[in-house]
Amino acid sequence: MRYVVLSFVALLAGLSAPAYAQDEAPVIVPPVTPWQVDFGENKCRAVRVFGEGDERTVLLLEQITPSDSPRWIMAGDVAERLNSGGDLTVQFGPGVGAFEMSAAKGTTLGDFGKAYRSFSIRKPDWDGRDGKKEDEADNLDDEADPTPGIPMLDIEEGASIEWVQFSRDKRAPQRLATGDLGQLFSVLNTCMTDLVGTWGVDVEAQQRRAKGPSPLNLSQIANRIQQYYPSRAERWGKQADLSIRMLVDENGAITDCRITNITIAEDFDDRACSEFKKVGKFEPAIDTDGKPMASFYASTILYRLN
Structure with a gap:
């Protein structure tokens, strides 16, 4: 499994x-x-x-x-x-x-x-x-x-x-x-x-972030990712922990997506980013004045075989 x-x-x-x-x-x-x-x-x-x-x-x-x-x-x-x-x-x-x-x-x-x-x-x-x-x-x-x-x-x-x-x-x-x-x-x-500061966000502006971006359809995205397990990784019984990071603008649109390996993950690709970009919907971050702002969203993807 x-x-x-x-x-x-x-x-x-x-x-x-x-x-x-x-x-x-x-x-x-x-x-x-x-x-x-x-x-x-x-x-x-x-x-x-x-x-x-x-x-x-x-x-x-x-x-x-x-x-x-x-x-x-x-x-x-x-x-x-x-x-x-x-x-x-x-x-x-x-x-x-x-x-x-x-x-x-x-x-x-x-x-x-x-x-x-x-x-x-x-x-x-x-x-x-x-x-x-x-x-x-x-x-x-x-x-x-x-x-x-x-x-x-x-x-x-x-x-x-x-x-x-x-x-x-x-x-x-x-x-x-x-x-x-x-x-x-x-x-x-x-x-x-x-x-x-290297991600392309305004670090000073982030100090006014009261609430980070929230995915509105996380279950849908997760289901799409779960349908795909890299075939080479599955064949060799490989598992991986990946960190996914997105930049989300003040309108809730994804402007950038990157995946960083937490574990060695040679046979894992950026499919998760592709799925987020295709169907991901976000409520934008909110600043201390209650206004939408550009910010970042981070999550972890755990690929597991039983």
Whole structure:
């Protein structure tokens, strides 16, 4: 079975912290490198390595489009220690609550090997176990953005994070000692602001954005995309996560569409952009004066095979 999921990048649901299954003290894994931030052409990424030799573990925080939470990837020795069992419990603590996530099989990261990843430091609104969202997509954009402007990482939330902890079943929790992430979130915000400026939008005008563009026929577009899974990718059993970004003018018309690979996606094309351009209908973004304005819309497309 194959399926394609269209998921909003920036809309995330909170979750109360579950109790850990074990009472063992966490194993502390210290950092061995400083944070390295890459102001890339299509993304902003921060990388830090923990542990030495065969015990190396890497943590990546990255953003491809503006959001209030970075994506993350953890790979290496800690991932290998937690290689099997039930759901993985993750906490960016102590300031952010713990959440459980399913662990996708076959996820790796270069020489680090086994990896886990998620779209958020909180529980994402997309459930990778069954390809369904917790809320219907048509209901997600009813409210105005909570804070006018480009969505940004919360520096205070970053300052509340001192470690990232992973646990599974009754094994001892593995804790990466990240240190305060407030300054890192500030640097990533600067990177994202610079990146948005390369898209052809007026960054200063975006600070007055009260509500982003809203697709009016997302279900129709999703159905059209779901009818097509690249034949070569399907033949070789390939899956992919793609980020789609559109510029939408003050009349709700799509003026540009780009797809950025989140994962390696050699056999995936720009079909999603073609479908949005053919049938996509948008309510334009609204500024703080209640007037339509040109802005950007971002989403994530998950190509999956079962």
